Amino acid sequence: MPPSGAEPHADVPPASAQPHADAPPASAQPHADAPPSGAQPRSDRPLHEPDRYSTPPYGQPGPWAPAPPVQHPTTTPAQGTAVAPAVPQQQSGGGTAVPVPRPPQPAHGAPTATHGTSAAPAHGAPTATHGAPAAPAHGAPTAAHPAHPAAQGAPPVHHASAHQTPRFTPPGAPVSADPWGRYDPWAARPTGALQESGAAASGEARRRGWSRGALIGGALALALVSGGIGGAVGTYLERGGGVSEVHLPQAGKESAERAPDTVAGIAARALPSVVTLHVSGGGEGGTGTGFVLDGNGHILTNNHVVEPAGDDGRITVTFNSGDTAKAEVIGSDGGYDLAVVKVSGVHGLQPAPLGNSDNVQVGDPVVAIGAPFDLSGTVTSGIISATERPITAGGEADGTDISYVDALQTDAPINPGNSGGPLLDSRGRVIGINSAIRSAGSGSELDGGQSGSIGLGFAIPINQGKRVAEELINTGKATHPVIGVTLDMDYSGDGARVHTETGDGGSPVTPGGPGDRAGIEPGDVITEIDGQRVHSGEELIVKTRSHRPGDRLELKLLREGEERTISLVLGSSDGS
Structure with missing residues (x-):
């Protein structure tokens, strides 16, 4: 193991060992398809099918396994989906270098593995060989490529196809806040459902959507059931003539007695x-x-x-x-x-x-x-x-x-x-x-x-x-009360006028009759009878017949413009 002063930090390789991501030197970064001379030939086909969803591996370094399909929320580049590059591992026993998946990222604020040490693997996961870099702390720059092949003892192996562009983070670039950009299978599962924009929908909105759907579905089901039942009942009533006979309400029998003044x-x-x-x-x-x-x-x-x-x-x-x-x-x-x-x-x-x-x-x-x-x-x-x-x-x-x-x-x-x-x-x-x-x-x-x-x-x-x-x-007969005068029925003035002469040349006032005894003369105009106004000959007859023979009446009459009042006793039509 080289001295600690000669080995760069595991998280940040030195400038001489870390070329720029866009233009690696030919002497420091051999092509992925052409391994250096003296190395054991390797197969061009990766150990697994490329993950078109760019899903990081599960667990610590070890054999890769196909990842389950996970919906990636970010926009897919026009040239295809990028696959994260693998981290090479030293040979074991002189064999071919085995690609190791990139370890999971530690949580924000977790300590970073020092030189010569690696992050603690999960329980049961294989331990990385000496020299394997640990994941940088949150916010630290990430190397675009693994360390130099000479320092690792084996050339790096790239698994990106010819039509895919590797995903990497440029040095000094901030780490994306998107949880899917730095996927950690062992981290806590994000709450809420993902919308098309990638944001988590609230539980309240989801419950409202379910409640609205359930309400609409229930209403439709109720309408269908009610319509079916109504149609069946209507058909039965139409064909059967109704449920029963019609009985209209009616008042009960009442007494026939009525109030006497109705x-x-x-x-x-x-x-x-x-x-x-x-x-x-x-x-x-x-x-x-x-x-x-x-x-x-x-x-x-x-x-x-x-x-x-x-x-x-x-x-x-x-x-x-x-x-x-x-x-x-x-x-x-x-x-x-x-x-x-x-x-x-x-x-x-x-x-x-x-x-x-x-x-x-x-x-x-x-x-x-x-x-x-x-x-x-x-x-x-x-x-x-x-x-x-x-x-x-x-x-x-x-x-x-x-x-x-x-x-x-x-x-x-x-x-x-x-x-x-x-x-x-x-x-x-x-x-x-x-x-x-x-x-x-x-x-x-x-x-x-x-x-x-x-x-x-x-x-x-x-x-x-x-x-x-x-x-x-x-x-067997009725008597009529009479005054004993003949009236001029053609008189158009106000009152009842006694005729001036009769048709046979006799007197219009019956000699010895009630009128004659009272002093009535031909041409007199009778205007009142017992205080009631008289306007015609018919009215005088009507008023007279409303009395009995023998009744005394008081008359008012006009004679040559002078008003007189007389009193008489009614006679009868038989002359008595």
């Missing part, structure tokens, strides 16, 4: 008293309504309902129960448009209670019952729209049998067939007899046409109907 409560009490009349005779026929007055079978209705029967016609009464009976006319009056018929042999009749029409106020609720267009038992409701509404209806061409009614107006629907039916108050009491409607096409008519309701219905007040019905039942 429309249903009023109708329930009143319907047994209402009847439908079918009239025929003289080539005519019609349908109307009536209601029971007493237990003797008397029924009140309109005169125009029973008028087609005449003296030999037929009247059939149908009760709410469906029972029928024949009826005959007891009495009728065209001026009031009222009639009474009677059924015989019928028991258990329920009379309708009568109210007082003088108590009715505008806005009171009312219920109308009838048989419009032969629809028996039809119930409608509304309110009182007006009171003391003067109307005229019916009558012949000569002006006789005209009905003058001081009517109750209602918006309860009244249609043809309702005539003679009751108009009830909120307690189910009769306050009027439905008699007329005003239609859009023909003006006022007494249920004679087929026009429908437009919300203008008129009923005879029950106070007047009661008086007339009693007279018809008792005497």
